Amino acid sequence: MNITDLTVHELKEKLEKKEITISEITKAYVDRIVDKEKDVKAFVTTLTDTALAQAQEIEEKVKKGEVTSEYAGIPIGIKDNLCTKGVKTTCSSKMLENFIAPYDATVVEKINSNGMINLGKLNMDEFAMGASTEYSAFKKTCNPWNLNKVPGGSSGGSAAAVAAGLVPWALGSDTGGSIRQPSSFCGVVGLKPTYGLVSRYGLVAFASSLDQIGPITKDVKDSAMLLNIIAGHDEKDTTSINIEKKDYVKALKNDVKGLKIGVPKEYFGEGINSEVKEALERAIEEYKSMGAIVEECSVPIADYALATYYIIACAEASSNLGRFDGIRYGYRTPNFENLKDIFVNSRTEGFGAEVKRRIILGTYVLSSGYYDAYYKKAQQVRTLVKKEFDKAFEKYDILITPTSPTVAFDIGVRSNNPLEMYLADICTVSVNIAGLPGISIPCGVDKTGMPIGMQIIGKHFDEETILNAAYTYEQKIKFREKYKPEFK
Amino acid sequence: MPREDYEVIIGLEVHSELSTKTKIFCSCPTEFGGAPNTHTCPVCMAMPGTLPVLNEKVVEYAVKAGLATNCEISRDSKNDRKNYFYPDLPKSYQISQFDKPLCEHGYVEIETENGPKRIRLTRIHIEEDAGKLNHDPYGRGSLVDLNRAGVPLIEIVSEPDLRSSQEVEAYMRKLKSILEYIEVSDCKMQEGSLRADVNVSIRPKGSKEYGTRTEMKNMNSFRSIVRAIEYEVERQVEVIDNGGTITQETLRWDDVSGKTFPMRDKEDAQDYRYFPDPDLVAIRLSDEYIQNIKDNLPELPESRKERYLNEYHLTEKEANILTSSKYLSDMFEKASKICGNIKSVVNWLLSDVSRILNEKELEPDQMPFNAEALAELITLIDKGTISSAIAKKVLEEMFTTPEKMPSKIIEEKGWVQISDEGAIKEVVLQILSQNSQSVADYKAGKDKALGFLVGQAMKLTKGKANPQMLNKMFIEEINKI
Numbered sequence: 021m022n023i024t025d026l027t028v029h030e031l032k033e034k035l036e037k038k039e040i041t042i043s044e045i046t047k048a049y050v051d052r053i054v055d056k057e058k059d060v061k062a063f064v065t066t067l068t069d070t071a072l073a074q075a076q077e078i079e080e081k082v083k084k085g086e087v088t089s090e091y092a093g094i095p096i097g098i099k100d101n102l103c104t105k106g107v108k109t110t111c112s113s114k115m116l117e118n119f120i121a122p123y124d125a126t127v128v129e130k131i132n133s134n135g136m137i138n139l140g141k142l143n144m145d146e147f148a149m150g151a152s153t154e155y156s157a158f159k160k161t162c163n164p165w166n167l168n169k170v171p172g173g174s175s176g177g178s179a180a181a182v183a184a185g186l187v188p189w190a191l192g193s194d195t196g197g198s199i200r201q202p203s204s205f206c207g208v209v210g211l212k213p214t215y216g217l218v219s220r221y222g223l224v225a226f227a228s229s230l231d232q233i234g235p236i237t238k239d240v241k242d243s244a245m246l247l248n249i250i251a252g253h254d255e256k257d258t259t260s261i262n263i264e265k266k267d268y269v270k271a272l273k274n275d276v277k278g279l280k281i282g283v284p285k286e287y288f289g290e291g292i293n294s295e296v297k298e299a300l301e302r303a304i305e306e307y308k309s310m311g312a313i314v315e316e317c318s319v320p321i322a323d324y325a326l327a328t329y330y331i332i333a334c335a336e337a338s339s340n341l342g343r344f345d346g347i348r349y350g351y352r353t354p355n356f357e358n359l360k361d362i363f364v365n366s367r368t369e370g371f372g373a374e375v376k377r378r379i380i381l382g383t384y385v386l387s388s389g390y391y392d393a394y395y396k397k398a399q400q401v402r403t404l405v406k407k408e409f410d411k412a413f414e415k416y417d418i419l420i421t422p423t424s425p426t427v428a429f430d431i432g433v434r435s436n437n438p439l440e441m442y443l444a445d446i447c448t449v450s451v452n453i454a455g456l457p458g459i460s461i462p463c464g465v466d467k468t469g470m471p472i473g474m475q476i477i478g479k480h481f482d483e484e485t486i487l488n489a490a491y492t493y494e495q496k497i498k499f500r501e502k503y504k505p506e507f508k
Numbered sequence: 509m510p511r512e513d514y515e516v517i518i519g520l521e522v523h524s525e526l527s528t529k530t531k532i533f534c535s536c537p538t539e540f541g542g543a544p545n546t547h548t549c550p551v552c553m554a555m556p557g558t559l560p561v562l563n564e565k566v567v568e569y570a571v572k573a574g575l576a577t578n579c580e581i582s583r584d585s586k587n588d589r590k591n592y593f594y595p596d597l598p599k600s601y602q603i604s605q606f607d608k609p610l611c612e613h614g615y616v617e618i619e620t621e622n623g624p625k626r627i628r629l630t631r632i633h634i635e636e637d638a639g640k641l642n643h644d645p646y647g648r649g650s651l652v653d654l655n656r657a658g659v660p661l662i663e664i665v666s667e668p669d670l671r672s673s674q675e676v677e678a679y680m681r682k683l684k685s686i687l688e689y690i691e692v693s694d695c696k697m698q699e700g701s702l703r704a705d706v707n708v709s710i711r712p713k714g715s716k717e718y719g720t721r722t723e724m725k726n727m728n729s730f731r732s733i734v735r736a737i738e739y740e741v742e743r744q745v746e747v748i749d750n751g752g753t754i755t756q757e758t759l760r761w762d763d764v765s766g767k768t769f770p771m772r773d774k775e776d777a778q779d780y781r782y783f784p785d786p787d788l789v790a791i792r793l794s795d796e797y798i799q800n801i802k803d804n805l806p807e808l809p810e811s812r813k814e815r816y817l818n819e820y821h822l823t824e825k826e827a828n829i830l831t832s833s834k835y836l837s838d839m840f841e842k843a844s845k846i847c848g849n850i851k852s853v854v855n856w857l858l859s860d861v862s863r864i865l866n867e868k869e870l871e872p873d874q875m876p877f878n879a880e881a882l883a884e885l886i887t888l889i890d891k892g893t894i895s896s897a898i899a900k901k902v903l904e905e906m907f908t909t910p911e912k913m914p915s916k917i918i919e920e921k922g923w924v925q926i927s928d929e930g931a932i933k934e935v936v937l938q939i940l941s942q943n944s945q946s947v948a949d950y951k952a953g954k955d956k957a958l959g960f961l962v963g964q965a966m967k968l969t970k971g972k973a974n975p976q977m978l979n980k981m982f983i984e985e986i987n988k989i
Contacts, residue, residue: 101557102557103555103556103557109556109557111556116556119556121550121555121556121557122550122555123550123555123558125557220557220559221557221558221559222557222558223557224556224557225556225557225787227786228785228786228787229786255561256559256561257559257561258559258560258561258562258787258788258789259559259786259787259788259789335783336786338591338781339589339591339600339601339781339783342591342593342599342600342601343554343556343598343599343600344556345593345595345600347595347598347652348553348554348598348652349555349556359595363593383781386591386781386782386783387779387781388779388781391781391783395783
């Protein structure tokens with residue numbers, strides 16, 4: 021048995037049967053990180069030094085009954101834009117290279133109160149802006165399926181770490197696809213919950229009206245379990261909704277008979293790789309064979325989603341990132357004569373090119389004289405996108421699309437072409453714009469052996485239905501048994 | 509063109525700090541003072557990842573202010589971000605309200621030379637205060653204190669309805685008293701909890717178009733507001749009379765030189781890029797919520813004035829002055845209740861107390877002693893423990909040593925009135941023996957001589973002898989001679 025190959029629900033089972041110990045689990049992961057991190061480069065900060073001691077401590081507490089959570093002693097990796105008290109939170113930016121938050125994000129508090137063990141902070145595109153993790157100021161993370169390829173982004177470190185077995189599961193954040201697209205590229209399961217299901221408190225904001233924290237896991241059951249841990253109202257985030265807590269694991273019924281599935285044709289047009297299209301078509305056939313009712317449908321406004329997304333996301337980012345001004349924390353330029361120099365030079369030197377590009381774009385669309393033509397118009401389109409999805413969901417329970425138009429691309433090929441990089445988000449952004457839940461699960465590999473992702477989109481706060489649909493498909497095709505990343 | 513031929517147009521943006529216990533978006537205390545950065549938390553220090561949570565009390569207080577100034581209350585309102593860089597603004601945006609303020613279309617009434625006048629309010633909105641920069645006097649840089657960052661403010665914007673510095677002062681005083689009455693702000697101008705941006709322009713009388721305006725920011729005393737307006741109007745008249753034009757700009761009033769200067773930062777060219785704050789949900793108010801606040805609104809100056817006229821039979825003038833400040837009015841009611849002598853409390857407050865406040869350039873709310881002290885002073889007079897003359901001296905002391913009650917002051921100073929019959933008799937006999945001529949004069953029918961004798965006795969006792977007793981005893985003793 022190889023511990024780092026197991027899912028969390030498998031680990032839990034073995035812990036319950038006392039076949040393994042908490043310390044053994046952590047030790048296996050620490051060894052794996054020591055062995056493989058140099059190839060994958062998934063972490064900004066590893067906590068391998070403290071993890072073992074922490075595991076022993078938790079083990080003691082469990083014995084004494086001080087920690088009763090069923091997840092006690094389960095390791096996890098955390099995307100480096102989630103604040104962790106006492107551990108650096110860099111957002112993979114020079115701006116926050118040495119920043120240690122004085123508080124824990126709400127989701128991190130939940131991780132800690134469950135006695136889980138943080139193995140480290142995972143690499144990402146700087147401030148979550150990017151689709152390949154190449155825009156990290158510190159390192160380029162490699163795709164475990166082919167080390168010459170990107171892991172996707174912005175949660176590329178999280179997806180690569182889960183795929184490579186460096187962590188059993190991880191937390192990511194998704195503003196326009198940043199959980200789903202890297203999960204697709206790395207052949208793992210990534211869930212972006214409905215906007216408002218998970219507290220954003222402590223997530224360093226990129227675009228406040230789109231950001232959502234979610235799980236990246238080896239399989240769907242783990243995804244449901246991690247969602248159980250992190251979902252819930254938080255009075256520190258007024259955009260988090262106060263609804264009854266659900267058990268998402270219970271939603272996994274392994275049955276899609278009668279499930280109404282819409283397949284929006286706009287997501288299968290030009291620019292979608294033919295092998296991706298074929299994989300999706302095969303998946304759709306599987307659903308039919310399992311008794312689901314599948315129909316082609318249309319969400320016409322989807323064509324405008326990418327433009328809308330980049331206007332809204334950049335507008336909010338331009339304001340959210342204003343606080344990085346060199347005054348209170350983070351990078352301050354050594355080159356200044358006056359106040360303006362501190363602002364201008366700290367930001368010029370502290371931010372990378374993509375972040376600056378988006379701040380400039382966002383500042384422009386909010387400027388007087390342009391606001392109505394861009395930001396206001398984008399908000400109107402946003403309302404239309406929501407309405408069209410609402411309309412589609414009057415007829416269907418879920419929608420199925422590719423997660424990304426392509427499989428993982430080579431490191432370096434798109435990093436200097438922002439527009440091409442933005443196209444990697446084309447299938448995912450409208451889900452954020454409409455605030456819907458979306459999950460990406462692997463549905464095959466292309467000729468080169470790179471995984472292909474399928475996106476399942478659900479109704480607001482109906483994570484249960486998409487999790488069950490994903491689970492039922494996963495049980496049928498057993499992707500993990502057939503395909504593994506190359507270096508194992 | 510002479511000054512009188514110009515019409516002065518003034519509009520105000522008044523900022524008032526709300527007296528909620530906690531800040532607008534976190535639970536830090538709003539208390540003034542405190543060591544730098546002690547009233548702070550990750551939220552008001554704008555740590556990455558933190559989120560604002562709107563304090564419901566702030567909405568309630570703003571709605572109160574809106575209702576007390578005859579505004580329409582918006583059922584559907586929101587918060588917007590105003591983006592600009594400054595070291596005292598930790599998020600690099602201020603959460604304010606842009607196109608959907610909580611309150612709109614109100615008015616307040618002021619008294620002018622030509623009778624009452626309505627000043628229209630454009631809007632009242634809620635926003636957060638910024639922090640404060642402490643500049644190192646040795647030029648080694650500036651330090652940021654974020655204690656004030658996130659303290660709730662309302663901004664009250666008037667229409668350009670004010671026509672003179674006198675009207676501006678009356679308007680400001682009226683707003684201050686309303687805010688004090690409804691207890692949403694302590695309006696301490698010296699602590700910056702009430703301050704105004706003053707927009708001034710002039711135009712030839714009869715003209716329909718407005719002239720170009722200038723703005724003087726952060727004015728926080730009535731005196732400097734009046735002086736600044738007078739100066740700025742003169743300046744604008746002079747510029748126009750000399751064939752120049754007024755530039756739209758932000759000015760800084762310098763109280764020492766008595767002049768305005770253009771502010772050199774580029775604020776004017778700034779584009780704040782307002783947009784709805786995505787971290788906060790819309791503010792939706794129900795009719796019931798608004799009605800409930802309306803029903804529980806405290807007594808406002810107008811109705812209190814009516815009560816003073818009808819119940820206490822004060823004169824119009826007395827009632828006006830007392831109710832112009834909630835502090836003064838509360839003082840009057842409380843002291844009257846304790847000592848039971850309404851007439852006397854009014855007289856002391858409106859004569860001697862007001863005189864000393866004027867001399868010291870203090871506002872009523874800066875009166876250092878409380879109602880209990882004033883009531884005790886009046887009771888001491890009424891009981892004959894001290895004379896009115898001594899009481900005036902005690903009042904002066906109350907301003908300098910407010911921690912001491914009047915009884916303590918007179919005891920320490922030995923100002924207790926001599927009312928002991930034996931002691932008075934001794935004094936009377938001594939004065940009579942030294943002034944036989946005056947005794948003779950009095951007996952010869954010159955009543956004035958009695959006054960002289962009483963005066964001598966007062967001199968001897970340093971004003972402490974009970975004058976009524978002296979009078980009586982002198983007559984008795986002279987008759988015995």
